[in-house]
Amino acid sequence: MNMSKKTKNICTAILILVAVILITLFDNDVIGNAYIKRVLNLAAIYAIISVSMNLVNGFTGMFSLGQAGFMAIGAFTVAVFTVPAESIPSIFYIEPMAPWLAAIRLPFVVALLVGGLIAAVLALIIGYPVLRLKSDYLAIATLGFSEIIRIVFTQMQTITNGALGIKCIPGITTMWVPFGAAAICIGIMVLLINSSYGRAFKAIREDDIAAEAMGINLSFHKNLSFAISSFFTAIAGGLFASLLTAVDPKQFYFTLTYNFLLIIVLGGMGSVTGTIIASFIITGGLEWLRFFDEPLSVMGYNIPIFRAGLRMVVFSLLLMILVLFYRKGIMGQKEFSWDGIYNWIMKVKTRLSRKKGGA
Amino acid sequence: MDRQVLGVNDVTMQFGGVVAVNNLSLHVNEGEIVALIGPNGAGKTTAFNVITGVYAPSNGQVVFKDNVISSNYPHGKFRKKYLGEQETMDKYSVVKSMTPDKITKLGVARTFQNIRLFKNLTVFENVLIAKHMRSKANFLSATFRLNYKEEKQNRDETMELLKILGLDDVKDEVAHSLPYGKQRHLEIARALATKPELLLLDEPAAGMNPQETVELTQFIKKIKDDFNLTVFMIEHHMDLVMEISDRIYVLDFGKLIAEGTPEEIQNNQRVIDAYLGVQQDE
Ligand SMILES: Nc1ncnc2c1ncn2[C@@H]1O[C@H](COP(=O)(O)OP(=O)(O)O)[C@@H](O)[C@H]1O
């Protein structure tokens, strides 16, 4: 059963309109509060990272675990270049910022793009040797890279302010920034996925030997996918820095990457819409799971396992359950479509009416 | 004189202590259908893998038209471990190995013994992917659809090819949902979409019943003429091989034991002992 094209377009238009109205209402504090807004903004940023990760892991069939590292690059680029000149001395109070660096102040958007480009170049430097190998060493290399970046950032006192991190980053003033950026970044990636290059990525995912026999240069396309993914991950990292207004290297432990892994597995490896939906579910869920980290007392007795860290235990369990029993995620490799929704409603309807008929 | 399209010269392929192909020399001329036969494990697929660049040979050279596509000789630490024929060991001194995609681009296409389709993609996409290699668009122009003319032309050509090969009615089906015979056809269609001059078929009739095999025989003849191909194929169905081959090479334990026309091969005692006789016992 299919819907007409016109109905579909109307549905899509309504969906976009609802989103626009909701964001406007949130933005003007008609609904929600600062906390909810922050969680939603974070989810939009996580959606960019997760879709980028899916580009490599779900669409090209490689296995990268470097998201935290690439995010850190984007985040610190924005932090270093957008923090106001007058705040620099007070932030870098142990060792002053390198003067040449302090002299360069960039607009937010330019800093975002610079961060993206640095990440893409670094991705090529890692990818060029690693992605030539037939076996997939990318996971190990990216995991290592991510930790190296974090440690290097902790050491570069005059650039990143070391372990203290950078505060007073100009913040995001409207929800349109993360949501607009998400729309643009994800939009570009969707266009790429549906282009001739995206088809080549999918061919590599399906069968790399056959893809190569069809004339697809494996090393070039794997590097391309990896570099583009890293570019957008760093852009999202920059947004992340601006959302939090403060960054320090500890935020970019490689465990951060597992959030995105959980998102793409839940959403469906190879599904953009699934990934977006999962970003909001997981980001919201992780906030909700925070109560595990707080002490809990039942009738005056403090339950000992409820303490900082339990959240991550629960989180790991969820990831394991997901991988063991629900590997295809919400969407598998499919995308959200109105036909899918329509068929689903119809199925539920017939099932309900059958029940009634039987009674 | 016939123009040579493919030349395999003294090729040895050694995996550790296993010499899968031992000092193999053969050639395929323009417009021919040549078959490579031999018992299982004789090294036929390995020979194809060397020709298409999946493996670099341990020794020897592969030439396609005027291009050396791979060349190697036992050197360095491999020299001591080399188990192939010794007299050709120092014949080559160049090391070269083109990657499979470059070789495909030169005009060599292949199918696989164990079908390797892009399983979760549609029939149409499976064939369309072959067009990517010759597309001029870079990733930016492709992303922002500045290549829409080229893309449309690629789609039109793909559609046309599917029509010629009788796959247009299943074009939107996912490849793995096709019946087995159609999957074999699709693999050939996909190879043809790369616009090859030389087509390598690895057991195209494997798993087919006699009726399907007859149809496949006609199909191979037809595409050879329609697409101006030279065909080199591995096959076990002797009816098919004897009917369409101009020449046959017989491989046993990695070594060439005979070559000739179908009549010559059918009457060759060595071939009957090593392969044909065994086959008839089955
Ligand atoms: N990648 C490989 N590594 C090790 N041995 C291999 C490899 N590929 C093929 N062989 C060996 O080479 C021999 C020939 O195999 P193959 O070429 O597939 O035979 P055929 O296609 O004639 O049945 C077999 O003994 C096989 O085990």
Ligand SMILES: [Mg+2]
């Ligand atoms: Mg074989």
